[in-house]
Amino acid sequence: MKVSRQALWLPIGALAFYAAIKLLQFGGMISKYWQLVLDQGLIMVIGALGLSIIYGFTGQFSLGHAAFYGLGAYTAGALDKLYGQGNPAFFLLSLLAGTLLAGIVAMLIGLPVLRLRSDYLGIATLGFGIIIKVGLDNSNKLIPMLGGATGMSGTPQLAKFDLIFLLTFICIILVRNFIFSTYGRACTSIREDEIAADVMGINTTRYKSMAFILGCSLAGLAGGIYAHRYPFLHPSNFDFLKSFDFLLIVVLGGLGSMTGTIITAIAWVFLLEGLRFVLGQSFIDWRGVIYALILIVTIILRPQGIFGGKELSILVPKLPLKAPGKEQQTYAGPGS
Amino acid sequence: MPVLEVSGLSKSFGGLKAVNDFNLTVEEGEIVGLIGPNGAGKTTVFNLITGLYKPTSGQITFLGENITGLPPFLIAQRGIARTFQNIRLFKGNTVLDNVRAVSHPTIKYNLFDAFLRTPRFYREEERVTREAMDLLEALNLAGKAHEKAGNLAYGEQRRLEIARALAAHPRLLLLDEPAAGMNPAEVRRMVELIRAIKDKFKLTILLIEHQMGMVMNLCERVVVMDFGQVIATGTPAEIRHNPLVLEAYLGKGATVA
Numbered sequence: 001m002k003v004s005r006q007a008l009w010l011p012i013g014a015l016a017f018y019a020a021i022k023l024l025q026f027g028g029m030i031s032k033y034w035q036l037v038l039d040q041g042l043i044m045v046i047g048a049l050g051l052s053i054i055y056g057f058t059g060q061f062s063l064g065h066a067a068f069y070g071l072g073a074y075t076a077g078a079l080d081k082l083y084g085q086g087n088p089a090f091f092l093l094s095l096l097a098g099t100l101l102a103g104i105v106a107m108l109i110g111l112p113v114l115r116l117r118s119d120y121l122g123i124a125t126l127g128f129g130i131i132i133k134v135g136l137d138n139s140n141k142l143i144p145m146l147g148g149a150t151g152m153s154g155t156p157q158l159a160k161f162d163l164i165f166l167l168t169f170i171c172i173i174l175v176r177n178f179i180f181s182t183y184g185r186a187c188t189s190i191r192e193d194e195i196a197a198d199v200m201g202i203n204t205t206r207y208k209s210m211a212f213i214l215g216c217s218l219a220g221l222a223g224g225i226y227a228h229r230y231p232f233l234h235p236s237n238f239d240f241l242k243s244f245d246f247l248l249i250v251v252l253g254g255l256g257s258m259t260g261t262i263i264t265a266i267a268w269v270f271l272l273e274g275l276r277f278v279l280g281q282s283f284i285d286w287r288g289v290i291y292a293l294i295l296i297v298t299i300i301l302r303p304q305g306i307f308g309g310k311e312l313s314i315l316v317p318k319l320p321l322k323a324p325g326k327e328q329q330t331y332a333g334p335g336s
Numbered sequence: 337m338p339v340l341e342v343s344g345l346s347k348s349f350g351g352l353k354a355v356n357d358f359n360l361t362v363e364e365g366e367i368v369g370l371i372g373p374n375g376a377g378k379t380t381v382f383n384l385i386t387g388l389y390k391p392t393s394g395q396i397t398f399l400g401e402n403i404t405g406l407p408p409f410l411i412a413q414r415g416i417a418r419t420f421q422n423i424r425l426f427k428g429n430t431v432l433d434n435v436r437a438v439s440h441p442t443i444k445y446n447l448f449d450a451f452l453r454t455p456r457f458y459r460e461e462e463r464v465t466r467e468a469m470d471l472l473e474a475l476n477l478a479g480k481a482h483e484k485a486g487n488l489a490y491g492e493q494r495r496l497e498i499a500r501a502l503a504a505h506p507r508l509l510l511l512d513e514p515a516a517g518m519n520p521a522e523v524r525r526m527v528e529l530i531r532a533i534k535d536k537f538k539l540t541i542l543l544i545e546h547q548m549g550m551v552m553n554l555c556e557r558v559v560v561m562d563f564g565q566v567i568a569t570g571t572p573a574e575i576r577h578n579p580l581v582l583e584a585y586l587g588k589g590a591t592v593a
Contacts, residue, residue, distance in 0.1 A: 174451050181450035181457065182436070182443040182464070185429075189437040192426035199386050200438045201412035201504050210447075256428070309428065319461055 006317035013314055014169050021161070037273045039161055039229050041266035042168040043222050048249040049175045050218030052261040056250050057179055058211035059191030060114070064125030065219050065246040067132035070238025071105060072098035072220030074136065077155040077227030078146060084156050091158045095224040102220025103213050110212040115205050121212075129243055136235035151234035159228035167225065171218060172315070176258060178214065180316060187211050188256065219246075241287070248291060252298055254305025259312045337400050339364050339508050339540045340385070345394030346564075347380055354380045356564040358394070362508070367534060367541045369555035369572075371548075373584055377564040378544045379421055382510050385542075386418050387411040399507065413441050417506035419497040421513045421544070427486030431477060431496055434485050435468040438503040468503060474536070475499045475529070491522060495529070502537055509533075511543045515550050523547055527554050552576070560584065 021038070024030050030038070051065045076098035084090040113124045140148030147153075178184055186207045189197040198204050227233055249268050253260025275290065276283045298305070340362040347355040355377045362368050370378050383389045385396055387408035396404045403411050426434050443464065449457040472478040475495045480488060485496060494514060501509060514530065515523045527550055534541055545551050551558060552572040560568040560575060562584040568575055575581055 177451050177453055178447075181461075182440050182445075183447060183450055185433055185437040186440050188429055188433070189426045192428050193424050195388065195408075196420070196424040196426065197437070198408040199388065199412055199418060200500065201409050201441050202437065203409045319458070319465075 006313065007320075009314045009317070010173075018165055021165075025161075035161060036229070037269060038266075039159070039164050040226075041269040042164050043226050043229065044245075044249065044265040044269050045168050045262050046171045046225070047219045047222035048246050048253075048261050048265040049171060049258065050215035050222070051246045051250050052215075052253075052258060053175060053178070053187070053211050053218070054215035055247070056253075056255040056257065056261065057184065057191060058187040058208060059194075060208055060212060061119055061122040062125045062212070062215075063122050063240070063243055063247070064127075064129030064132070065216075066238045066240070066242030067125070067129040068102040068106060068216040068219035069223040069226070069242065069246075070132055070136060070235070072102045072223030073227040073233055073238065074098075074139075074146060074152070074223075075101045075220070076224030077152060077233055078143075080158075080228065081145070081152075081155045084158075086156045086158065088158060091156065091228060095221060095228075098224035098227075099217045099221040102223070103217035106213045106216030107209065110209045110216075111205075114208040114212060125243075126240075129240055133235055133239045136238065139235075147233075149235060151232055153232045155227050155231065155233070157228060157231055159225050164225055164229065167221070171221070172258070172262065175218070176316060179258065180319070183207065183210065191256070241291075244291060248295060252294070252305055254307035254309055256309040257305065257307035257311060259310070259315050260305055260307030262315075264306060337364075338362060338397075339366075339399060340542070341397040342381075342385070343395050343397075345381070345384060345396065346392045347377075347384055347389055348392045353564050355384065355391075358561075358564070358566060360559060360566070362540055362542055364540055365534075365538070366557060367530070367543060367555050369551040369558040370542060370544045370561065371546070371551055371558060371575075372561035372567075376561040376584075378561055379512060380564075381561075382418060382512055382542075382544065385411075385510065386416060412504055412506075415505070415507035416510065417501035417504045417508075418510035419494075419501055419512055419514060421516065423493050423497055425485040425493055425496060425500070427484065429485060430482050431472065431485050431488065432465070432468055432481040434496060434500050435471055435503045436464050438500050439464040439467065442505070471499045471502055474533070490517065494518075494526075498529070498533065502533065506537075506539065508540045508542065511541060511545075513544055513546060515545060515547045518547075520549075523550050526550070530554060 021030070047065065047069050051062060054060050054062050076094040079097055080091055080094040084094060109124060109128055113121050136146070137149045139146035145152070186197070186202050189202060190204050190207055194204055245268070249264045250261055252268070253264035279286055338361045340360070342358060342360040345355055345358040346353065358381060370381065372378055380389065384391050387406055390405055394404070395402060398414060398416060401414070403414060426437060429437070443460050445454070445456045445460045469478060469481065472481055475498060477492060477496055477499060480492065485493065488496060498514070511530070515526045518526060530541065531554070533539065543555065555572060558570065558572055558575045559566055560581050567580045567584060568578045570578065
């Protein structure tokens, strides 16, 4: 097995982070409240990585990411509440169901819309997000246990920090492996110039759909974990503002940077909680204003986002490939 | 068997006939020049051959197979690559990734191999990276492999577009004004480069160009278009004295000095 020494730093770094959190937990330094915030940060990492694939790497603008997050949450939550009885294997199965459902729905929406160029996906996903929100608000008329606008509780709270951390780590690795493969290169070439990619032999509809389905599945997984970490699901957790959360994270972190998405997702959750401390109840009213301000300031000062398409080498080590051959003859072209 | 056979090709945009009953046969190993005044429909012909536009009527046959109406990516995979008049690189990606992206259809690992990084993934990544570096080496761009394509100088971007087109292993290469905006010395080097890659990669080349020096120097056969139609075909020497061609370029009554 070929593994460069550089590639070992990521698991080592993850273990160190895990150990540090564990130590703080045993030392009683992390209150239940801040543990919840940290877990939410990790869940947001998974969901935001999904949007990062769709928007950051493939350039497809989606405004309905929270809808897929909500689909995953309600699917996994309801299934486990009905049949799970605290069985951990069933818990994992319900996560899988939420992930798959989000992916299938993404396929149904994506395949017709992604054939088109330009920003139709943004409009379609915006509409879809509103439909899901309205659907969840009225869900009790069809399935009483979903609770409709009063929310749903009773999902077994089986997602503990250890498991959330492990799932986040696995997702990071898988997304990294996807992006830094021929599939990722197909996606970024579509982002850079869809017509050129098409003319150069890349099936653009296929890879736009693949990115969209993969990204939405990650949102579904994040939602499923969320449902097992927060005892109360409410449609307002999955509305347009939540989609905007994901979008802000990806744009602020820098389009086309996994590192940026991961760090910004965690920082964003902590920032929101910090603001809740400072502003108290009025935070809810000020949220829209604060979002807009942060976005405007970023666009003016650092339009490429915090990481501007760069990656930390710990996350993306160089592939251990042999040095390329140099036996070729060189032709001096123009301008050389 | 001709590499490319275009017969009765027409394309209308509303009332405008951009290409009207266009016929062309390109034999294996030829370099054919496609010239004509601005707006004659040359780039439209390229867009029709590569599938970006669907023809209103007519047929395009490539290596004996009808490719009319196929989507661009399938035509590309059959062996037609092109460059663009207004350079269209994947600007935000590295030079190396511009070339490797185009190797995509040749990759022999699947999504599962990519996610789990199986030995097959490493083997294939190594292969396409080596091939891409060889191409960059051949076009004198290897030193810039890890720079962003958008940061290259103009001449380098032109060469990178050719490298990227070659990565698709084409049989037929369509070059849309490869020497646009270049000075005479650079044009001369571009001519050498095109000759060199033609021999090395066993290409057939169809070339749009406004720099007559380049066309006369490079092409064995020239096709002249005006108002969407072929008005003349022949060797560069024949074309130079064709009254119809002179009329198209210079107006009625023009003669060679």
